[in-house]
Amino acid sequence: MKIDLTRLMYGQTNQLQVDEEMEVPNELLINTDITRMSNVNVKGIITTNNDAYDMEVTANGYMILPCARTLKEVKHDFNIQISETFGDENEEGLQIIQNKVDIFPIIWQYILSDVPLRVLHPDAKESPLSGDGWRLITEDDEKEVIDPRLAKLEKYKEE
Numbered sequence: 001m002k003i004d005l006t007r008l009m010y011g012q013t014n015q016l017q018v019d020e021e022m023e024v025p026n027e028l029l030i031n032t033d034i035t036r037m038s039n040v041n042v043k044g045i046i047t048t049n050n051d052a053y054d055m056e057v058t059a060n061g062y063m064i065l066p067c068a069r070t071l072k073e074v075k076h077d078f079n080i081q082i083s084e085t086f087g088d089e090n091e092e093g094l095q096i097i098q099n100k101v102d103i104f105p106i107i108w109q110y111i112l113s114d115v116p117l118r119v120l121h122p123d124a125k126e127s128p129l130s131g132d133g134w135r136l137i138t139e140d141d142e143k144e145v146i147d148p149r150l151a152k153l154e155k156y157k158e159e
Contacts, residue, residue: 001042001107006099008048016046018057022104024111033115035073036064042107044082052087059107067121074119080110 001022007013021039029037044057060079067074084106087096095101130136 001104002100002102003046004100005046005053005096008046008053009099014047017044018046018055018103019043022107024108028108032112033065034063035066038062040107040111042103049085052085053101055082055084055086055103055106057082057103057107059110063111063115065116065119067124068118069124070121072121072123074121076116076119078111078114080114082107082110 001020003016003018005016008016019042021041023039024037029035038061040059040061042057042059044055047054047056058079058081060077062075062077064073065076066072086101086106
């Protein structure tokens, strides 16, 4: 998503309006938990600040993630407020080339930071917590269960 900063650079305007829809390439989803993603709507403004530029935008859309229990697809909506400053010498790697800057890397970083660690499908709450030879162990149960092979070591703990 390249933004032309020429009007800001030469003082023709105080701020640039950003109102675009960007498509996330499928190649970026490969090493993430995201299965699919909608187009991302980006709205906001970019203003000048001495030798730097301030970006205040909102990115929203949805991502499809696998359920942590059933692996069914779960839709997760996101609405991210992004506030960043960039310039000619930017740590994030944004470079202004021919008065244009690609803000996609910053937006992508914020989207990745918004991915939840785990999501549950509404049907997963009703799924069985035990079956033939297995049962779900919660953190509370984990403390109670002692591996029979290690049970003899328990007496050494008491001494």
